[in-house]
Every structure is written in C-alpha cells, then in structure tokens.
Amino acid sequence: MIGLSHYLIVSALLFSIGLIGVLRRRNLLMLFFATEVMLNAVNIAFAAISHFYNDLTGQMFAFFVIAIAASEVAVGLGILIVLYKKHGSLDLDDLATMKG
Amino acid sequence: MMEKLVYIALFAPLVSSLFAAMFAMTPRKTFVGIIASLLLFTGFVASATLAVNIFTTGEAVSVTMMQWIGMGDLYIPFGFVADQVSVTMMTMVSLISTIVHVYSIGYMDHDKSFNRFFSYLSAFVFSMMVLVMSDNFAGLFIGWEGVGVCSWLLIGFWYHKPDQSREANPSISPSWAANEAFIMNRIADLGMLVGLFILYWNVGSLQYDDVFAAIPNLDQWILNGAALALFIGAMGKSAQFPLHTWLTDAMEGPTPVSALIHAATMVTAGVFLVIRANPLFSVTPEVSYFIAALGTFVAFFAASMALVNRDLKRIIAFSTLSQLGYMFAAAGLGAYWIALFHLVAHAFFKALLFLGAGNVMHAMHDELDIFKMGGLKKVMRPTYIYMGLASLTLAGIFPLAGFFSKDAIIETAFNEGTYILWIMLVVTAGMTAFYSFRQVFLTFHGTERYDHHEIHPHEMYKFVLIAMSPLAILAVIAGAFKDGFETFVTSLLPAYHMSEHTHHYVWLLTAIVTLFAVGGIALAYIKYNKGLERNEKLENSFIYKLLSNQYYIPNLYTELISKPYAMISEKFWHGVDMKIVDRTVDGVAHFLYKSGDVNRRMQTGNLSHYLNWMAVGAVVLMVAAAVTAMIG
Numbered sequence: 001m002i003g004l005s006h007y008l009i010v011s012a013l014l015f016s017i018g019l020i021g022v023l024r025r026r027n028l029l030m031l032f033f034a035t036e037v038m039l040n041a042v043n044i045a046f047a048a049i050s051h052f053y054n055d056l057t058g059q060m061f062a063f064f065v066i067a068i069a070a071s072e073v074a075v076g077l078g079i080l081i082v083l084y085k086k087h088g089s090l091d092l093d094d095l096a097t098m099k100g
Numbered sequence: 101m102m103e104k105l106v107y108i109a110l111f112a113p114l115v116s117s118l119f120a121a122m123f124a125m126t127p128r129k130t131f132v133g134i135i136a137s138l139l140l141f142t143g144f145v146a147s148a149t150l151a152v153n154i155f156t157t158g159e160a161v162s163v164t165m166m167q168w169i170g171m172g173d174l175y176i177p178f179g180f181v182a183d184q185v186s187v188t189m190m191t192m193v194s195l196i197s198t199i200v201h202v203y204s205i206g207y208m209d210h211d212k213s214f215n216r217f218f219s220y221l222s223a224f225v226f227s228m229m230v231l232v233m234s235d236n237f238a239g240l241f242i243g244w245e246g247v248g249v250c251s252w253l254l255i256g257f258w259y260h261k262p263d264q265s266r267e268a269n270p271s272i273s274p275s276w277a278a279n280e281a282f283i284m285n286r287i288a289d290l291g292m293l294v295g296l297f298i299l300y301w302n303v304g305s306l307q308y309d310d311v312f313a314a315i316p317n318l319d320q321w322i323l324n325g326a327a328l329a330l331f332i333g334a335m336g337k338s339a340q341f342p343l344h345t346w347l348t349d350a351m352e353g354p355t356p357v358s359a360l361i362h363a364a365t366m367v368t369a370g371v372f373l374v375i376r377a378n379p380l381f382s383v384t385p386e387v388s389y390f391i392a393a394l395g396t397f398v399a400f401f402a403a404s405m406a407l408v409n410r411d412l413k414r415i416i417a418f419s420t421l422s423q424l425g426y427m428f429a430a431a432g433l434g435a436y437w438i439a440l441f442h443l444v445a446h447a448f449f450k451a452l453l454f455l456g457a458g459n460v461m462h463a464m465h466d467e468l469d470i471f472k473m474g475g476l477k478k479v480m481r482p483t484y485i486y487m488g489l490a491s492l493t494l495a496g497i498f499p500l501a502g503f504f505s506k507d508a509i510i511e512t513a514f515n516e517g518t519y520i521l522w523i524m525l526v527v528t529a530g531m532t533a534f535y536s537f538r539q540v541f542l543t544f545h546g547t548e549r550y551d552h553h554e555i556h557p558h559e560m561y562k563f564v565l566i567a568m569s570p571l572a573i574l575a576v577i578a579g580a581f582k583d584g585f586e587t588f589v590t591s592l593l594p595a596y597h598m599s600e601h602t603h604h605y606v607w608l609l610t611a612i613v614t615l616f617a618v619g620g621i622a623l624a625y626i627k628y629n630k631g632l633e634r635n636e637k638l639e640n641s642f643i644y645k646l647l648s649n650q651y652y653i654p655n656l657y658t659e660l661i662s663k664p665y666a667m668i669s670e671k672f673w674h675g676v677d678m679k680i681v682d683r684t685v686d687g688v689a690h691f692l693y694k695s696g697d698v699n700r701r702m703q704t705g706n707l708s709h710y711l712n713w714m715a716v717g718a719v720v721l722m723v724a725a726a727v728t729a730m731i732g
Binding site: 025 | 706
C-alpha cells in the first residue's frame with residue numbers, strides 16, 4: 001500500500017532535484033525548468049496531504065500554484081527572449097551586469 | 101502703579117539690550133547709544149520713584165510675574181521685591197549704569213563694535229537688576245550667573261588682542277583675563293550652589309521669607325554650612341582672597357566696564373548677598389567673624405599691592421578690592437547697614453575714579469603706566485578735579501562721603517572689641533590715602549614724562565564730563581544722608597548702635613583715622629608732587645618686588661594649578677581620551693566599515709551566486725527555527 005510518506009518522499013526528492021538544478025545550473029532556461037520542478041514537488045505534497053486529511057484546501061492550493069506557475073512562465077519566457085536578443089546568451093556567468 | 105514701576109525698572113535694560121543687539125553686526129550708530137542711555141534713564145527714574153515711595157510709605161512692593169519651576173514640592177516663581185535694601189541697590193545700579201552708558205557714547209566713539217558694546221552693557225544691567233530684585237535665592241542665582249556671563253563678554257570685548265607674556269602684561273590678554281574671571285567665579289559658584297542646596301534640602305523652599313522664617317528650627321551646623329557655602333560664592337564674585345586675582349586682570353576690559361561692573365556694581369554682589377541673607381549670617385557668629393577677618397585681611401593685602409603698582413587702572417582695581425574688604429568687615433561684624441552704606445558711597449566715588457581714569461587713557465592713547473604720565477592737570481582740569489575729588493573721598497577726608505562710610509566701619513571694628521581688625525583697618529586707611537594720591541600726583545602733577553611727539557593729551561568730550569557730574573556731586577554730599585539712610589534701611593536690616601564706650605572715644609577714633617589719611621596724602625605729596633624720582637635700590641628690594649608681583653600669587657596659581665592641570669589634561673587626552681574613548685568609537689566604525697568591505701564581495705552580479713546565498717539563508721533560517729523549536 002502506498003501511503004502518505006511515499007508521496008512526501010517523492011515530493012522531497014523532486015524538490016531536492018529542483019533545488020540542485022537552481023543552484024548548479026547556469027542557463028536561465030534551465031533555471032526555469034528547475035523552479036517548475038520545485039513547484040510541482042510542492043504540488044504533489046499539497047495534494048497528498050490534502051487527501052490524507054480529507055481537506056480540499058490543499059488541492060485548491062495546488063491548482064492556484066499551477067495557474068500562477070503558468071502565468072509566471074509566460075512572463076518569464078518573454079523576458080528570456082528579450083534577454084537573449086540583447087545579449088545573445090542566457091548563461092548567467094555572462095549576464096553579471098550588477099557586480100558591486 | 102508700583103508694580104508697573106518695578107517692571108519698568110527691571111525690563112528697561114533688557115529692552116535696551118535687545119534693541120542694541122539688533123544693530124550688533126552693523127557699523128557704529130550713535131543713536132543706539134543714545135536710545136540705550138534713555139532706556140536706562142527710564143529705569144533709573146522708575147527705581148528712584150519706587151525709592152521715594154518706599155521711603156514715604158515704608159511698604160515694600162513685591163510682584164510675582166509668573167511661575168518658573170513648579171514640580172512636586174518644588175515651587176520657584178519669578179518673583180521680584182522692591183524693599184528698602186533692593187531699592188537702594190536698584191537706584192544705585194541704574195544711576196551708575198545710566199551715567200556709564202552716556203560716558204560710553206564718548207569713550208567708545210572710535211570702536212567699531214560700538215553697538216555690540218551697548219548690547220552687552222545693558223544686558224549686564226538687566227542681570228544685575230534680576231540679582232538685586234529677586235525675592236528668592238534661585239532668581240538671585242540666575243542674576244548672579246547673568247552678570248558673570250556679561251562680565252566675561254565685556255572683559256573679553258577686545259578679544260582679538262594677542263596673548264603677551266606675564267612680564268609684558270600681567271593679565272596676558274583680554275580673552276585670557278575673561279576666561280580667568282569666568283573660571284574663578286565658577287569655582288566660587290559651586291560653593292554658592294551647595295549653599296542653596298543645603299537651604300533647600302532643609303527648608304524646602306528658596307524664598308527669602310520662608311528660609312529666614314525657618315532659621316530658628318535648623319541645627320547650628322547646618323546654618324554654619326549654608327552660611328559658609330554662600331559666603332564662598334560671595335568670595336568669588338567680590339574677589340576676596342584667594343579668588344582675588346581675576347579682578348585686577350579684569351581691567352583688560354574697556355574702562356566703562358571696569359567702572360560699572362568691576363568697581364561699582366557686580367563685585368559688590370557678594371556683599372549684597374551677605375547683607376540680604378543677614379538673618380542667616382547673624383546667627384552664625386563664627387562664619388561672620390571669619391568674614392570680617394578675611395575682609396580686613398583683603399583690605400590690607402590689596403592696599404599693600406596698590407602701593408607700588410604702576411598701572412593706573414590696576415591701582416584703582418586694588419583699591420576696589422580693598423574697599424570690598426572693608427564692606428565685608430562691616431557685614432561680618434553685624435553692621436549690615438553700614439556695609440550697605442559704604443557699598444553705595446563707594447559705588448559713586450569708585451565709578452567716578454574709573455571714569456576719570458578712562459578720560460586719562462583716552463588722552464594718553466591707552467597708555468596706563470603712571471610713570472609715563474605727569475603734568476596732565478594743565479590740559480585736563482575737569483578730569484583732574486573729578487579724580488582728585490574721588491581720591492579724597494576714597495581716602496576718607498571730611499566731609500566727603502567716604503569719610504562717613506569708612507569711618508563708621510572702622511568705628512564698628514573698635515566697637516566690637518576686635519582691636520587687631522581695627523588697627524589693620526586704620527593702617528589700611530593710611531595706605532589707601534597714600535596710593536590714591538600717589539596715582540593722582542603722578543598722573544596730574546609734576547613733570548611731563550610722556551613723549552611729546554607721539555602723544556597730545558586732550559580733554560574728553562564736554563557731554564561726557566557733564567554726565568560724570570552727578571557722581572561727583574553724590575561723592576561729595578552722600579555723607580549728609582547717613583542718618584536718613586540708616587532709618588530707611590534699618591527698618592529691614594538689623595539696627596547697629598555704637599556702645600557708650602565707643603561714643604566716648606568717637607572723636608579720638610575719627611582723629612586717628614583722619615590723621616592716617618592725611619598722613620598718607622602728605623607722604624604722597626612729598627614723594628611725588630615734584631615729579632618722579634626713581635629709587636633703584638628700593639625698586640630692586642625684595643618687598644617691592646613681592647608687592648609689584650602681587651605676592652607672586654598669579655605665578656603660584658600658574659605653577660601649582662594651571663600647569664599641573666594642563667599636564668594632567670594632556671595625559672588624560674593622550675591616555676584616556678585617545679586610547680580608550682576614541683579607540684572604542686573608532687573601533688565600532690572600523691568594524692562596520694571593514695565588514696561592509698568584506699561582504700561587498702558577495703555582490704557579484706551573478707544571479708546563480710545569489711541563488712546559492714539564498715539557499716544558504718533559507719537553510720540557516722530553518723536550522724534556527726528547528727533549534728528554537730527544540731529548545732522552546
């Protein structure tokens with residue numbers, strides 16, 4: 001029988017993969033993917049816990065997260081395209097224009 | 101009506117000061133001086149009217165303007181009282197200050213800070229009025245400090261003059277002298293404050309009436325402590341030994357200032373305090389006797405230094421010190437009204453003497469050495485008459501004012517059976533006569549020792565000479581009012597009567613004093629009337645050197661107090677201030693600066709690094725939350 005802890009372990013693993021992606025990746029597009037992975041890890045946790053407690057609030061939250069992630073990607077991709085047009089690259093090491 | 105007069109007498113000088121202050125930064129304007137003098141004259145008329153009124157009705161006028169401090173049990177109002185004592189002082193102060201204001205229009209004629217001078221001078225008069233009119237010790241203290249500040253401003257009026265060595269100029273420079281006066285007075289004011297605290301602690305009020313009413317209920321040692329502490333304050337303001345050095349150095353200020361502040365009014369504030377607090381001092385016989393003894397000592401001590409001094413203004417300053425000693429002697433022996441009488445008479449002739457000295461300075465282009473003068477009576481006859489008259493009064497020659505007031509003090513010393521004090525005061529009277537006429541003869545008689553090519557002596561402006569005449573008249577006739585004055589002020593002050601025994605000898609006593617005075621004048625006449633014959637041997641003798649260097653007391657203070665103090669300050673500056681205080685403050689700033697400099701490197705501009713730091717921060721926060729959750 002697959003229980004709550006299995007779901008949470010999958011969620012934690014996914015979140016860790018996303019976090020490592022955020023920390024290690026240099027390409028902005030890859031960073032976006034990594035954040036999406038993290039968001040979906042959270043969504044899994046929300047849905048699982050919601051089911052566990054028989055409370056729909058968590059699943060509702062997951063829907064909101066999906067909706068906001070979709071709009072975020074829409075805006076973010078737009079910015080990425082502009083950045084790429086301007087700099088010809090999406091590598092973060094080349095985009096360090098705010099050095100203190 | 102009477103209340104209004106009190107306010108006019110009090111605030112006319114303030115209005116005058118503020119008016120002159122509006123023009124302080126602008127070039128000389130004669131009308132500033134004229135309006136200031138008129139305002140002061142208004143104050144004088146108000147004071148004189150009050151005096152006449154109180155004389156006829158015998159009722160004091162007291163007003164409470166407003167509450168000043170009120171919290172808990174402490175209640176101090178801005179209250180003013182015009183009674184027999186304060187109205188005497190008010191009339192005297194406002195009269196002399198009016199004359200000095202008019203005089204200053206002439207004397208400060210060429211000074212570019214003419215307007216500023218009037219502002220300070222009037223501010224001084226206002227402070228002095230607060231001092232004498234206040235009906236509580238707190239108000240008196242405010243006036244006390246106010247006159248101190250104005251005195252500082254006025255001594256250092258020519259602050260731009262450079263410092264000189266003590267040999268070239270005993271008071272070094274105006275700004276030095278001003279600081280000296282201010283600091284000496286601060287030392288004494290601490291004593292005064294302690295006295296006020298003792299009184300407030302034990303009585304719960306600083307109103308004169310409440311304090312004096314509570315005196316019978318207080319312990320003797322508390323009374324002694326309070327009286328002594330208050331007298332220490334008086335010693336500073338009235339320049340009694342050992343706080344006397346500032347007064348002669350204060351002569352660096354313009355001469356009208358010397359006349360008004362450092363001879364006639366401010367320096368008598370100490371005597372006024374003792375007179376005002378007579379219920380306290382009359383129940384502390386030991387302290388009172390100390391006051392009398394110190395006063396007598398200072399009278400003699402100052403007169404001895406005046407014998408050999410060459411500086412015109414310093415001689416007069418020493419005579420002021422000496423006469424203040426006389427006043428304290430009288431007050432200490434319980435003859436408060438005689439002290440007040442001498443205070444007023446002294447104010448008239450001393451102001452006259454100083455203003456005359458100002459005329460001489462004006463004529464001699466600020467030369468003050470009487471060895472370099474002589475023969476001035478030909479060109480300056482009115483000044484000669486004024487100064488001669490004032491010196492005769494100072495010497496105590498019948499029937500001038502000084503005769504009546506000083507003789508009464510000397511008689512008091514005899515009457516109290518304090519014969520040592522009596523002998524010293526009589527000898528001092530002889531010395532006073534000698535040095536005042538030494539100065540008159542050296543200045544006005546004999547050969548002309550000044551440089552004829554450089555200096556063309558000329559008499560002062562006419563209006564100045566006319567303005568001085570009331571002082572001359574009062575110096576002559578004030579003695580005639582002695583009995584009236586006695587009945588007037590003894591309705592407030594304790595009466596003092598000579599015993600039968602003294603009455604018996606009164607002619608003899610007067611004769612002895614007069615003999616000493618005339619002897620002093622005669623000696624000065626023999627030695628100095630012809631001119632100056634310098635006696636090298638005498639001038640190099642030890643005593644002469646000791647006296648002309650003021651017993652080396654200023655040098656002693658420099659060596660024993662100023663220099664060690666400067667040395668300790670230097671040590672503390674380098675050791676404590678720089679090494680501990682500054683280093684702590686600098687260390688904090690340095691740490692912040694350095695940590696900022698180090699952490700600046702975090703800001704690489706690389707988003708990836710930022711994200712890493714963000715993850716680190718999130719982990720730290722989570723660990724912290726976990727730890728607190730576990731502990732909590």
